[in-house]
Amino acid sequence: MFTKQQELLLDNFADKSDHLFALGIISTDSFTGEIGEYVVCKHFNLKKSNRVTQAVDGVSTTGERFQVKSKVISKSYFSFNAKSLEHSLFDTLAVVYFDRLYNPLKIVIVPSCKSNNGEFKITSATISTFEQIDGTDIKINAKAKSAINEFAVAYNSLEEAGIIRSRRIVGDIGEFYACSKLNLKQSENRNEKGIDARHDNGLTFEIKTRRVYESGRRISETRRLNNLVGKTADYLIVVALDRSFKCAGMWIIPMQNLTNPKSANLKVVNTTEGTLNIVPSKIPSLQTGESFKTFNLRKRVLTNPVNSTFITKTTRTKKETTKRRPKRAIISEEISIEPTHTFIGNNDSSLGSGGCFTWTIVIILLLLLIGYLSN
DNA sequence: ATCATTTTGTAGGAGTAACC
DNA sequence: GGTTACTCCTACAAAATGAT
Structure with a gap:
């Protein structure tokens, strides 16, 4: 479904992403936040928290607890806002801004005591009241910096080639495959509740994608398709991708037949009544099953x-x-x-x-x- | 005063892991 | 399996600002 050129770009992105993983800079596909945590922790010499640690992303040698937020900006709009952070659980909020190559432009430091009951606001009007560290003063070792820049270039090329339209690459690519395979139209409004795509015949679709491959990134074997409760689409389309983001399986499931929409296991494609296969499975744990025709x-x-x-x-x-x-x-x-x-x-x-x-x-x-x- | 543009705020969405 | 923790992005609405 992708051209050879597009496949090369995806391969390259997978390589650059794995390189960041190998360097310990990222551990998931939430790469913006993780690159931000890495940069702030290096700059302030923080001990990085384990992944599921509430509120605290890094702790300084003196015990100061940092929460890090990251943002990629295209113009010089250094804004940030959060409604209800658990401000009692950390001492310092560090907001790091990147350009599109993930070069750090600025870190803004907000003491948690300055929050209004957990509400943090950085706007062009208020930013001067906070401590700021300019990008030129942010230290990152050369190897990590070039790896991050190369990753950014790989990501940007995906966007420029029209392969993805957001930083949620896995979901984006899955939607692309499903829509081109079934001739669906993506919802223009990316926020439309419960519906990712439509067919001319009036049917509606929710598309869920998972990248399924052997890697050190995942500790658990269990994969979920969360938050399908209340989704009004007629069908759920499940897309599996391999490491290089190639389609490794696709299934269509009548949404009503899902028995556990709250937290469905990816293996629902094996067990849900009425499931039909669109792209044969290359993943051992997922069965191809009866094929979908038209x-x-x-x-x-x-x-x-x-x-x-x-x-x-x-x-x-x-x-x-x-x-x-x-x-x-x-x-x-x-x-x-x-x-x-x-x-x-x-x-x-x-x-x-x-x-x-x-x-x-x-x-x-x-x-x-x-x-x-x-x- | 009105319309157009820019900036800020909000809601809803994405993915994964740990704990029970 | 259910819940809640972590992560960020996007589009739209609303507000603010600028232009005529």
Whole structure:
């Protein structure tokens, strides 16, 4: 789905990201925050906290507890605000600003006692009241600095190539794969609750992506798909990526069939009823399963009365679509199964799933069309 | 005074790990 | 499996400022 050039950029990003990991600068894909913690800890000679330590990111030799916040800025807007930090748990807030190459531009120091009950505000109007360390005075060793810069270049090239549109690279790439594979439109508003993409047929999709590969980054084997509660999309699409961000599996699951949306294990693709596979699995723990064909066929599977949970969704979509489509058009479109994913429902159909049904339907419709044309 | 632009504030989203 | 801890980003709304 990506061009060769784009794949090279992704490979390069994976390499540069692993290099930062090897140098102990990052340990996850939340790279902005981790680079910031690294820079502040080095500058103030802090002992870096373990990853899940509440409020404190580093402690100085004298016991001063630092919380670090990081921000990449494109213009000189040195702003920061936080509503409710646990200000009693740390002594000093250090906000570090980076340019797009992750060169530190400034560190702003705010004593936690200066917060208004946990509310911190740095704006152009208030910044002069805080201690500031200029970028030229921030010391980072040359090796780390060049690794960070190279990482930034690799990241920026992904953005410039249109591969990603945010610093949440894993989710971004997953959405890209899912949308191009299923011909979906990404939600323009990235904040739209519960829906990442739509199809022309009216169906809605939530896309969850996980990068699944052997690495020292993860201690736990368990992978989760969190926070699917209340998601109103018709389908969940699960995308697995390999180390180089190549698609290593994709599945489509009726959202209603998820039994534990609060904290679903990634292995729901193996166990959830109605799951169909879009891209075969390259991950041993995730089974490929029955393959997804098109939305046409998918709809016929869904209208099977055996699984009543699908019926309400199917009915709604069917109504919308049939209103728009004259009957003759339906026949001609249904023949061309591959290029269009437009849903043409037959709600009375009790056909089950499977390839032979597909071909039966296609042949019948072909015969109907030939008959129609010869008249 | 009104409209346009810039800046700040907020809500909602992403991913992962630890603890129970 | 559920919850809560950590992380940052983005788009939009609202407010502030500038231009006519």
